[in-house]
Amino acid sequence: MAEQRRLRLFRGTREHGELKEYQVAAAEGMVVLDAVHAIQAEQAPDLAVRWNCKAGKCGSCSAEINGKPRLMCMTRMSDYQAGETITVTPMKAFPVIKDLVTDVSWNYEVNKRIPAFQPRAPDAPDGTWRMYQYEVERPQEFRKCIECFLCQDVCHVLRAHEKHAEFMGPAFLVRAAVYEMHPLDEEDRRSYLRESGGIGYCNITKCCTEVCPESITITDNAIIPLKERVVDANYDPLAALWRKLTG
Amino acid sequence: MTDIRTHDYDVVVIGAGGAGLRAAIEASAQKAKVALVCKSLLGKAHTVMAEGGAAAALGNVMGEDNWRVHFRDTMRGGKMHNNWRMAQIHAQEAPDRINELEAWGALFDRTPDGRINQRPFGGHTYSRLAHVGDRTGLEMIRVLQDKAVHSGIDVHMECTIVRLFAVGGRIAGALGYFRETGRFVLFKSGAIVVATGGIGKAWQITSNSWEYTGDGHALAYEAGAELIDMEFVQFHPTGMVWPPSVRGILVTEGVRGEGGVLKNAAGERFMFRYMPDMFKGDFAETEAEADAWVKGERKKNRRPPELLTRDVVAKAITREIAEGRGSPHGGVFLDIASKQAPDYIKQKLPSMYHQFKELAQVDITKEPMEIGPTTHYMMGGVKVDAETQEATISGLFAVGEVGGGMHGANRLGGNSLSDLLVFGRRAGLYAAGKRGGAPGIPDAEIEATMRAALAPFENANGENPFAVQSALQTVMQRNAGIIRDKSGLETALAELENLKGRARKSGITGSREYNPGWHTAIDLRSLLIVSEATARAALERTESRGAHTRSDYPDSDERQVREQIVIKKEGDRMIVRREAQPPLPADLMKLIKEGS
Numbered sequence: 001m002a003e004q005r006r007l008r009l010f011r012g013t014r015e016h017g018e019l020k021e022y023q024v025a026a027a028e029g030m031v032v033l034d035a036v037h038a039i040q041a042e043q044a045p046d047l048a049v050r051w052n053c054k055a056g057k058c059g060s061c062s063a064e065i066n067g068k069p070r071l072m073c074m075t076r077m078s079d080y081q082a083g084e085t086i087t088v089t090p091m092k093a094f095p096v097i098k099d100l101v102t103d104v105s106w107n108y109e110v111n112k113r114i115p116a117f118q119p120r121a122p123d124a125p126d127g128t129w130r131m132y133q134y135e136v137e138r139p140q141e142f143r144k145c146i147e148c149f150l151c152q153d154v155c156h157v158l159r160a161h162e163k164h165a166e167f168m169g170p171a172f173l174v175r176a177a178v179y180e181m182h183p184l185d186e187e188d189r190r191s192y193l194r195e196s197g198g199i200g201y202c203n204i205t206k207c208c209t210e211v212c213p214e215s216i217t218i219t220d221n222a223i224i225p226l227k228e229r230v231v232d233a234n235y236d237p238l239a240a241l242w243r244k245l246t247g
Numbered sequence: 248m249t250d251i252r253t254h255d256y257d258v259v260v261i262g263a264g265g266a267g268l269r270a271a272i273e274a275s276a277q278k279a280k281v282a283l284v285c286k287s288l289l290g291k292a293h294t295v296m297a298e299g300g301a302a303a304a305l306g307n308v309m310g311e312d313n314w315r316v317h318f319r320d321t322m323r324g325g326k327m328h329n330n331w332r333m334a335q336i337h338a339q340e341a342p343d344r345i346n347e348l349e350a351w352g353a354l355f356d357r358t359p360d361g362r363i364n365q366r367p368f369g370g371h372t373y374s375r376l377a378h379v380g381d382r383t384g385l386e387m388i389r390v391l392q393d394k395a396v397h398s399g400i401d402v403h404m405e406c407t408i409v410r411l412f413a414v415g416g417r418i419a420g421a422l423g424y425f426r427e428t429g430r431f432v433l434f435k436s437g438a439i440v441v442a443t444g445g446i447g448k449a450w451q452i453t454s455n456s457w458e459y460t461g462d463g464h465a466l467a468y469e470a471g472a473e474l475i476d477m478e479f480v481q482f483h484p485t486g487m488v489w490p491p492s493v494r495g496i497l498v499t500e501g502v503r504g505e506g507g508v509l510k511n512a513a514g515e516r517f518m519f520r521y522m523p524d525m526f527k528g529d530f531a532e533t534e535a536e537a538d539a540w541v542k543g544e545r546k547k548n549r550r551p552p553e554l555l556t557r558d559v560v561a562k563a564i565t566r567e568i569a570e571g572r573g574s575p576h577g578g579v580f581l582d583i584a585s586k587q588a589p590d591y592i593k594q595k596l597p598s599m600y601h602q603f604k605e606l607a608q609v610d611i612t613k614e615p616m617e618i619g620p621t622t623h624y625m626m627g628g629v630k631v632d633a634e635t636q637e638a639t640i641s642g643l644f645a646v647g648e649v650g651g652g653m654h655g656a657n658r659l660g661g662n663s664l665s666d667l668l669v670f671g672r673r674a675g676l677y678a679a680g681k682r683g684g685a686p687g688i689p690d691a692e693i694e695a696t697m698r699a700a701l702a703p704f705e706n707a708n709g710e711n712p713f714a715v716q717s718a719l720q721t722v723m724q725r726n727a728g729i730i731r732d733k734s735g736l737e738t739a740l741a742e743l744e745n746l747k748g749r750a751r752k753s754g755i756t757g758s759r760e761y762n763p764g765w766h767t768a769i770d771l772r773s774l775l776i777v778s779e780a781t782a783r784a785a786l787e788r789t790e791s792r793g794a795h796t797r798s799d800y801p802d803s804d805e806r807q808v809r810e811q812i813v814i815k816k817e818g819d820r821m822i823v824r825r826e827a828q829p830p831l832p833a834d835l836m837k838l839i840k841e842g843s
């Protein structure tokens with residue numbers, strides 16, 4: 001018989017729930033999502049979990065594995081000791097719908113409020129633009145975002161302080177950075193970022209950068225430059241201090 | 248009626264991939280009140296996974312390119328079975344649609360002179376794929392998603408449509424349930440666009456996700472629309488084969504576009520041996536010539552044979568494996584490490600690098616990958632009018648992978664993303680023109696649909712729907728895969744009949760709230776319809792053409808080239824018939840024969 005692995009999964013809803021233990025047969029190369037699927041197919045067909053690509057491209061399968069925000073499809077079972085029980089719980093910063101599925105609709109509302117892309121007039125008579133690779137590379141880094149919301153989950157402003165009404169979170173600072181650093185964009189998002197976006201709430205702990213499965217340098221490359229732009233428009237002591245420290 | 252929310256819209260778009268988003272944006276631009284409904288969260292549709300690029304004859308890299316060459320490549324790649332008018336519209340309009348994405352914020356990779364860069368791909372004469380590294384789909388869906396949410400479109404996420412209502416040959420509405428609550432919702436509308444994607448979940452080894460159960464095909468079929476080309480299922484030559492948990496996950500054709508080569512266990516670059524007559528003279532004949540082309544000497548040299556069309560490459564790999572020249576885990580080798588420098592590989596194929604490193608512990612800049620064919624794309628779909636994408640039911644439109652005709656017997660890589668944009672826009676435009684005049688839907692039909700959807704709850708002790716789904720995948724993999732024959736297809740049909748009974752008796756426990764067992768039981772109904780349609784059409788087509796290969800009819804039969812297999816529901820039966828497509832106009836025929 002194949003080696004058995006033990007998992008503890010959160011089962012339940014917003015009102016009540018508990019950790020339930022399951023055993024699955026280990027297979028070579030298995031990821032946590034495979035184990036969860038095996039449990040769903042054979043033991044608990046009503047176990048709720050999101051997934052689409054199984055290759056780290058869609059950002060659907062976010063959860064907390066042994067308390068760490070991760071993509072289940074990119075976390076190998078072999079990263080954990082053979083006898084260890086692996087605990088999988090839903091993201092903490094969002095309300096649970098059921099089992100491993102959370103209500104992430106707030107994120108979509110935040111995105112809707114970011115002022116839209118506004119290109120400059122076309123560069124060529126045929127209505128097209130000229131941009132160079134070195135210019136697009138910077139916003140392209142932010143475009144790698146798969147909207148997994150793991151950074152939102154780990155950020156203490158949302159996770160611990162529940163400032164969802166005041167702070168857009170790192171994922172949407174990244175989104176705003178795409179357009180702010182887009183070579184063609186002419187929209188000014190600074191007052192938006194400062195006021196409804198609440199960029200001042202970020203105190204640069206860099207926890208978001210650490211969990212990003214796409215390795216986007218969220219804090220250094222997106223948030224800090226955005227803070228600096230906002231400061232230019234309006235004084236922000238924290239960013240000024242940061243600039244002083246980093247030169 | 249109790250237990251149901253009702254909405255009225257001018258246009259309802261089912262599916263939020265590239266096709267659905269583009270359709271919704273266009274309908275909204277026409278001042279229609281638009282609903283966009285999707286089974287997953289917004290931004291998670293298959294389009295997000297597309298890697299290699301979107302094909303459009305922009306001519307930015309090779310100025311010789313134009314719509315005529317693109318049209319010719321598409322028709323030849325489709326083995327001349329395509330709806331020629333769709334192939335023509337697609338080739339003509341794709342450049343505008345790509346440039347439009349740039350106006351909406353897309354950040355494609357650039358040429359040295361600052362224009363959209365284009366990469367070579369299988370079956371395309373010139374470098375033609377606009378791309379962003381190997382995550383083109385992600386870029387495309389984000390741009391469209393942001394455009395859509397700023398256009399005032401109502402998005403209904405995690406809402407699965409289970410039935411389309413047509414009354415007197417006119418579309419009237421759609422009924423679905425929200426995954427979160429299990430509650431029903433009715434969308435009343437005289438213009439419905441189906442953009443639900445493909446059917447790849449009917450096979451065991453697949454690059455497709457849980458969503459690809461052929462819902463749109465089945466919904467349209469049940470409402471009385473015709474399906475065409477259901478025998479043409481694309482098996483992509485390069486899926487991962489090891490470890491078992493990742494079997495089927497796609498390895499982009501971009502690897503070969505960037506110079507990757509295919510080798511068998513003996514280390515032989517076998518594709519040189521598999522050149523079809525149709526393409527003789529178009530491809531390199533020696534390794535030296537192929538290598539020179541990869542290095543950029545493109546005027547004097549011809550493309551490597553690894554860039555032959557997908558049907559040809561998938562069959563070649565299958566043959567190598569069957570004849571004992573496969574790799575240790577039943578694939579062949581795809582090697583880019585010996586052809587390109589590590590930094591170049593990481594820059595051009597970052598997500599492939601990451602995917603192999605994380606999931607297979609293979610460093611593709613140092614070692615070859617092990618790959619084999621995987622179910623990938625459905626050429627067949629709802630029969631539509633080439634100009635408007637309207638189906639054979641008035642007010643019903645189908646677009647994207649669920650639409651049929653454009654790609655013929657085999658799709659060229661990169662032609663899907665551009666297809667979504669070109670025909671998504673058209674579907675949205677004509678759907679907006681069809682707004683209003685939705686006939687009323689009889690209450691009894693609505694009640695019956697909800698009762699049928701809830702039936703699995705009545706069978707708490709019934710068979711687990713996941714087990715039935717897995718049995719169906721085994722049947723299709725074994726009997727309706729890359730290589731088919733009469734007896735296998737007849738076996739498939741008999742076993743599907745048996746599975747229909749098992750599906751009816753399957754049951755679930757738990758509540759209606761976010762219950763994947765229930766969702767799977769409902770999806771099984773679509774899977775059974777599309778599987779049967781595929782097997783019936785494959786049995787009917789007594790020749791091999793493009794992605795459809797019959798070992799008992801190994802040759803193409805020129806009398807069948809323009810014949811389409813049409814599937815339609817009559818009473819409770821699935822009817823199969825043949826229909827001749829209109830011939831190509833003489834000027835286009837000449838273009839294909841002589842080149843441009």
Ligand SMILES: Cc1cc2nc3c(=O)[nH]c(=O)nc-3n(C[C@H](O)[C@H](O)[C@H](O)COP(=O)(O)OP(=O)(O)OC[C@H]3O[C@@H](n4cnc5c(N)ncnc54)[C@H](O)[C@@H]3O)c2cc1C
Binds near residue numbers: 296443455458667
């Ligand atoms: C891994 C991979 C890589 C690819 N790479 C390329 C490439 O490089 N170039 C290229 O041209 N093509 C590529 N393709 C193919 C291409 O991505 C797809 O064919 C295309 O994205 C399909 O788009 P679509 O809009 O038709 O459907 P999708 O993007 O699949 O969207 C379908 C939508 O329909 C919804 N839906 C389905 N059923 C229902 C229902 N019952 N009720 C409500 N909503 C429903 C889904 O939720 C989803 O929103 C690739 C495909 C894969 C899988």
Ligand code: SF4
Binds near residue numbers: 202203204
């Ligand atoms: S760096 Fe800012 S956004 Fe990121 S986790 Fe810390 S506080 Fe949150």
Ligand code: SF4
Binds near residue numbers: 146212218
């Ligand atoms: S920035 Fe990174 S962690 Fe945050 S949502 Fe995007 S991909 Fe996920």
Ligand code: FES
Binds near residue numbers: 050053054055056061
């Ligand atoms: S399933 Fe897509 S990221 Fe995990």
